[in-house]
Amino acid sequence: MRSKEQGFTFIEVLAVLSIIAIASLGTLVLRDWAVGNARVSEAKNLITTLQAGAQMWKPASGEFTGISMTELSSIGAVPADWGDGIGKNPWGGDIMIGPDTVDATKYIIRLTNVGSAEEGQRLVRDYTSVSALTSYADGDFTVTFQG
Template sequence: MKRQQNGFTFIEVLAVLSIIAVATVGTLVLRDWAMANSRVSEARQLITTLQSGAQLWRPNTGIYTGINMTELSSIGAIPVSLADGVEKNPWGGNVTIGVDVADLTRYTISLESIPSASEGARLVKEYTETAFSTSFSGNTFTATFQG
């Protein structure tokens, strides 16, 4: 007489659990990738806003002495919410803009507290063609633009 099987075998349970584990890991990796893309995209938008503000602020002489977040905000070149630059980037770090001390016709934008080297490297790659210089060191991205 054949015995009737009730339930699943151990192998069947292990196979199902393995499939669930692989799917979960794949979903987490995809989520992390999407979050990184989102933060880099937000940072690019922030840098574009600051670049536009710098062009509005620039005096006729083309010299950027005195440019900072507060000045840009006071003339309406950037949103008031960015005025202090504290914890304003997508990673919760500070944002600054200032004159390049080596050449007063250039300005530098810095984003601090970027914990991921890959996200910092992506920002460097994004601005290599358009910025005078770019760097990512420690946890700070810096780009210098010609006015």
Template sequence: MKQQYLTKGFTFIEVLAVLSIIAIATLGTLVLRDWAVSNARVSEAKSMITTLQSGAQMWRPNTGIYTGISITELTTIGAVPETWGDGVEKNPWGGDVSVAPDVGDLTRYTVTLSGVSSSTEGERLVREYSNTAVVASYTSESLTITFQG
């Protein structure tokens, strides 16, 4: 009498192949997630800076001198959202946002986002504003952009 052996299940190679495919798909998903989060932070920061630019134009007195401009002042006149308050912990990285007159030229104002923990994102924002700002720089987790009024 012949005995038949039935094999059930998967071989070790098949299991390794499936696990490898799952690992590669997971890594791809994580890379895409990081890319999407980074793009979202940069986009939110650009929106915030655009709002501050519009608010600065509303706030600017007839003399064109920005002495006294601040997030609090812009909030007071309704030029920026009331929820921004004094700008503490309001930027997309959880750091502070501020706007102040440029000490070298009072017809300019400077927007600063502190706590920008990703140098790639900070440098990307510098490139975005290099053509429209007087000065744009990123150093030590701080993005500084100076605009002409």
């Protein structure tokens, strides 16, 4: 009588490892997508807060000359821990707000060090219809609003 050997064949082991690898890859792609969405959502919340703060700060003249992160922070129009805006955006870059140099009735918000061109372009697409101007170049997202 021959004894029957028990165990897995090399092909069976390879099949299981392949399934695990594909599942892991799918999970990583999904994680990257979710993290990107979270960063874009957080950036949009920052911009919304800055818009509200700019309206609180705006003087009766309607001009935004002198607006800055420090000014908004000093009047409580943005969270105090935003301070000068350094390192405060979701990508670890800066948040800046200032007057448009061409038209003082407009203000510019800039997020620096946006690490993903896809996420930067998504912000451009999301703000194109509600702003005077949007752009993304070299890791900087810039949006101009009419006061």
